[in-house]
Amino acid sequence: MEGDDAGSAGRVAGKIALISGAGRGMGRSHAVRLAEEGADVILVDICASVEGVRYAMSLPEDLDVTAQMVRDKGRQAVTAIADVRDRTSLRDAVDRGVAELGGRMSSLRTPAY
Secondary structure, eight states: TTTOOOSSTTTTTTTTTEEESSSSSSHHHHHHHOOOOOOOEEEOOSSSSTTTSOOOOOHHHHHHHHHHHHHHTTTTEEEEOOTOHHHHHHHHHHHHHHHHHHHEEEEEEEEOO
């Protein structure tokens, strides 16, 4: 819903979405858009250098900025620094996020792979 910063009504209102690579770029844009559509989000990013990747990765501060952008849309955000290649850390991030947001995960957006 364009221009609706309240995030209370939309295609994903009341749902929880997991977004990887959420520190910036596509992950951030997906997080903000889902918040505009009414979703609360679990934001995951590795926030560290990855061997073989030649560009700078997100920092913890970038993830915090994304979370604030979601909150500015009137939605909740839970952040986790986790590597999506590590099943245990990803599961822990999801479990903590779902517990804090009081529901169950409804959607997955994976700009980071």
